[in-house]
Amino acid sequence: MSRRLLIAACALIYFFLMLPLLVVFPISLSSAPYMQFPPPGFSWQWYERYLDDPQWIDATWRSLYIGSGTAVLALALGVPLAFALVRGKFFGRTILDRVALAPIIVPHIIFAVAVYGLFAKLKLIGTWYGLVIGHTVLALPFVVLVIAAGLRDFDRSLEQAAEGLGASRWQTLAKVTLPLLRPSLVSAGLLAFISSFDEVVVALFLAGANMTLPKKMFDNIMMEIDPTIAAVSVMQILLVSVVLVLIGRFGRGLKDSAR
Amino acid sequence: MSESKGSAELLIEGVGKRFGDVVALDRVSLRVAKGELLTILGPSGSGKTTLLKVVAGFETPDGGSVKVGGAEITSLPPAKRDIGMVFQNYALFPHLTVKANVAFPLEMRNVGRAEIEKRVSEALAMVELAGYEARLPRQLSGGQQQRVALARAIVFNPRLLLLDEPFGALDRKLRETMQLEVRRLQRRLGLTTIFITHDQEEALVLSDRIAVMNKGAIQQVATTTEIYEHPANDFVADFVGESNIFHGTVSAPGTVALDGGGSVKVTSDKPVGTKVGVLMRPERFGATGANLFAGEVIESVYLGTSFKLRLALEGSRELLVRQPARGTLPAAGSRATVGIEPDAIHVF
Ligand SMILES: Nc1ncnc2c1ncn2[C@@H]1O[C@H](COP(=O)(O)OP(=O)(O)OP(=O)(O)O)[C@@H](O)[C@H]1O
Ligand SMILES: [Mg+2]
Numbered sequence: 104m105s106r107r108l109l110i111a112a113c114a115l116i117y118f119f120l121m122l123p124l125l126v127v128f129p130i131s132l133s134s135a136p137y138m139q140f141p142p143p144g145f146s147w148q149w150y151e152r153y154l155d156d157p158q159w160i161d162a163t164w165r166s167l168y169i170g171s172g173t174a175v176l177a178l179a180l181g182v183p184l185a186f187a188l189v190r191g192k193f194f195g196r197t198i199l200d201r202v203a204l205a206p207i208i209v210p211h212i213i214f215a216v217a218v219y220g221l222f223a224k225l226k227l228i229g230t231w232y233g234l235v236i237g238h239t240v241l242a243l244p245f246v247v248l249v250i251a252a253g254l255r256d257f258d259r260s261l262e263q264a265a266e267g268l269g270a271s272r273w274q275t276l277a278k279v280t281l282p283l284l285r286p287s288l289v290s291a292g293l294l295a296f297i298s299s300f301d302e303v304v305v306a307l308f309l310a311g312a313n314m315t316l317p318k319k320m321f322d323n324i325m326m327e328i329d330p331t332i333a334a335v336s337v338m339q340i341l342l343v344s345v346v347l348v349l350i351g352r353f354g355r356g357l358k359d360s361a362r
Numbered sequence: 363m364s365e366s367k368g369s370a371e372l373l374i375e376g377v378g379k380r381f382g383d384v385v386a387l388d389r390v391s392l393r394v395a396k397g398e399l400l401t402i403l404g405p406s407g408s409g410k411t412t413l414l415k416v417v418a419g420f421e422t423p424d425g426g427s428v429k430v431g432g433a434e435i436t437s438l439p440p441a442k443r444d445i446g447m448v449f450q451n452y453a454l455f456p457h458l459t460v461k462a463n464v465a466f467p468l469e470m471r472n473v474g475r476a477e478i479e480k481r482v483s484e485a486l487a488m489v490e491l492a493g494y495e496a497r498l499p500r501q502l503s504g505g506q507q508q509r510v511a512l513a514r515a516i517v518f519n520p521r522l523l524l525l526d527e528p529f530g531a532l533d534r535k536l537r538e539t540m541q542l543e544v545r546r547l548q549r550r551l552g553l554t555t556i557f558i559t560h561d562q563e564e565a566l567v568l569s570d571r572i573a574v575m576n577k578g579a580i581q582q583v584a585t586t587t588e589i590y591e592h593p594a595n596d597f598v599a600d601f602v603g604e605s606n607i608f609h610g611t612v613s614a615p616g617t618v619a620l621d622g623g624g625s626v627k628v629t630s631d632k633p634v635g636t637k638v639g640v641l642m643r644p645e646r647f648g649a650t651g652a653n654l655f656a657g658e659v660i661e662s663v664y665l666g667t668s669f670k671l672r673l674a675l676e677g678s679r680e681l682l683v684r685q686p687a688r689g690t691l692p693a694a695g696s697r698a699t700v701g702i703e704p705d706a707i708h709v710f
Binding site: 258261274 | 445
C-alpha cells in the first residue's frame with residue numbers, strides 16, 4: 104500500500120519536473136510566431152532560425168568552450184585541493200575544507216558583483232578566460248566534493264602494493280590512483296561543465312559583449328519574445344541530458360558523495 | 363633476470379614501533395635464513411602486520427635496523443627494496459587484467475617487452491593460471507585472486523617474500539591446497555619467506571621455523587617440533603596446541619611440587635628451588651604411568667579417532683586428556699585414572 108503511495112508521489116514529482124519540457128517542446132515546434140500553448144500547427148522554423156542566426160551559434164560555441172575551459176581548470180585546481188584536504192595533515196585543514204565549499208553558500212549575485220569590481224581593474228571583463236575563471240570558482244566545490252568522496256573510499260593498500268612492487272610516487276599516481284579515480288574525475292569534470300554551461304548571473308556581469316548561451320537567452324527574453332527561445336531551450340536541455348547520461352554511464356554518482 | 367640479486371637472508375635487529383601509547387613492536391630481533399620459510403604466529407594485535415610493514419618499508423621503525431643480504435635497508439623507500447608482498451586483501455589492481463597485474467613490477471623495472479611476456483607466462487604457469495591472462499580480478503574466485511597476487515609478488519625475483527595472512531578468507535579445503543602450493547613454490551624458488559598467520563595448524567604445516575609473537579614481542583623462535591614439545595613459556599605452551607599447564611617449584615632432583623598441592627616426576631635437571639612451569643600435552647596421557655592422576659570426568663566427547671576427557675582433580679585443578687578411541691567412552695560423572703611418563707612432561 105505504502106509502496107503504491109511512494110510510486111504515486113514519485114510520478115507526481117517527476118511530472119512536475121518534466122512539465123516545463125512538456126510545454127516548451129511543443130512550443131518550439133509551433134507554427135505560430137508567438138508563444139501559444141497548445142501550438143496551432145507544426146513547423147521547424149524556430150530551429151531553423153536558431154541554426155541560421157550566427158549570434159545564437161556564436162553564443163552556443165562560446166558556452167561550449169567556456170564550459171570545457173571551466174571543467175579543465177576546475178579539475179586542475181580541484182583535484183590537488185581534494186588530495187590535500189583528504190590526505191594532507193596540515194594546520195587549518197578543516198577550515199580550508201569549509202572554505203572550499205563557500206561558493207555554494209554565497210549567492211551568485213553577491214559573488215558576481217564582487218568579481219566584477221576586481222575583474223574590471225584587471226581588464227578581464229568581456230574576455231572568455233575571465234568568465235572561465237569566474238565559473239571555475241563556482242564549479243570548484245562540486246569538483247572538490249566529488250573527488251574527495253572518491254578519495255575517502257579509496258583503498259590505500261593498492262597504492263602501498265604499487266610502491267612495494269617498485270613504482271615511484273608519480274608512477275603510483277599515474278598507474279593506480281588516477282585510473283581508479285576515473286569515474287570521480289569524469290563526474291567532477293562534467294558537473295563543472297554543466298554548472299558553467301547553465302550559468303547566467305555571473306555571465307551577465309562578466310561576459311560583456313561576449314554572449315554566452317544563457318546570457319543570450321536572457322537578453323532575448325528581454326527584447327523580443329518568440330518561440331526561438333523554446334527551440335534553444337530544447338537544444339540546451341538535450342545537451343545537458345546527454346552529459347547527465349554520460350555521468351551516469353561513466354561517472355560516479357553524486358549520491359555516492361554523501362559522507 | 364638481471365635486475366634482482368635474488369633471494370637473501372633477512373636480519374631484524376632491535377626493531378621497535380609505538381603508535382601513541384601502544385607498543386606495537388618491542389625491540390624485535392629475528393633472523394630468517396636464505397631460502398627459509400618462517401611463520402609468525404600470534405594473536406590479533408600482537409604486531410605481526412606491523413613487523414611485516416617495517417620490513418616492507420611501509421612503516422618506519424622508532425629504532426633498530428633491518429638488513430637484507432647484509433645490506434641495511436631500514437630507511438630505503440618500499441619501491442627500492444625488491445620485496446614481494448602479498449596483502450591480506452590481495453590488493454590486486456582492479457582496473458588491470460591478470461596479465462597487467464603480474465607485469466606491473468616488471469614494467470616498473472623497465473624490463474623489455476619480450477622478457478615481460480615470457481616471465482609473466484612463466485609466473486602464471488607456476489601458479490596454474492595459464493589462460494587467465496585477459497581476465498579482470500573481479501572475474502576470478504578468491505583462490506584465483508590469491509594466486510595472481512602470489513604470481514605478482516614472485517615474478518620479479520624478489521629478495522624476500524612476505525605473506526600477511528594470505529589465506530584468511532579462503533575456505534578450509536582451498537586453504538590447504540594453497541598452503542601446499544606456497545610451500546612447493548617457495549622450495550622450488552628457494553625464496554626467503556615470512557608467512558603471517560594466526561592459525562597454528564597452518565604454521566605447523568608450512569614452516570621450517572615458527573616465531574611466536576605476543577604483545578609486540580617475540581616469545582620464541584624454534585622449529586615446529588621444538589615449539590610444540592618444548593615451549594619457552596606459558597604463552598607459547600598455551601597458544602600452540604592443547605595443553606595442561608601447572609606451576610610449581612623443583613623440590614628434589616626430578617620432582618616438581620605443584621603450587622596447588624601434589625607433585626609430579628619429571629626428567630628435568632633444573633636446580634632445586636627453581637620456580638617452573640609444567641606442560642603436559644593431552645595426547646601424552648595413557649592408562650598408566652609414573653605419574654597418576656585420578657579425578658571425576660566432567661566432560662567427555664567422542665571425536666572419531668579419539669576421546670577427549672576433562673577431569674576434575676583435587677585442588678580445583680582440571681586436566682584435559684585425549685585418548686585413542688578404544689572401548690567405551692567414560693561417562694560424565696564417573697571416576698577415571700590416567701597416567702603420564704616423566705619424559706612426556708615438559709618443564710620450563
Ligand atoms: N597505524 C596505526 N595506528 C595506530 N595503532 C596501530 C596502527 N597500526 C597498528 N596499530 C596497533 O598496533 C598493534 C599491532 O597491530 P598489528 O596490525 O601489527 O597486529 P596484528 O598482529 O597484525 O593483528 P591481526 O592478526 O589482527 O592482523 C595493535 O594494537 C594495533 O591497534
Ligand atoms: Mg595483521
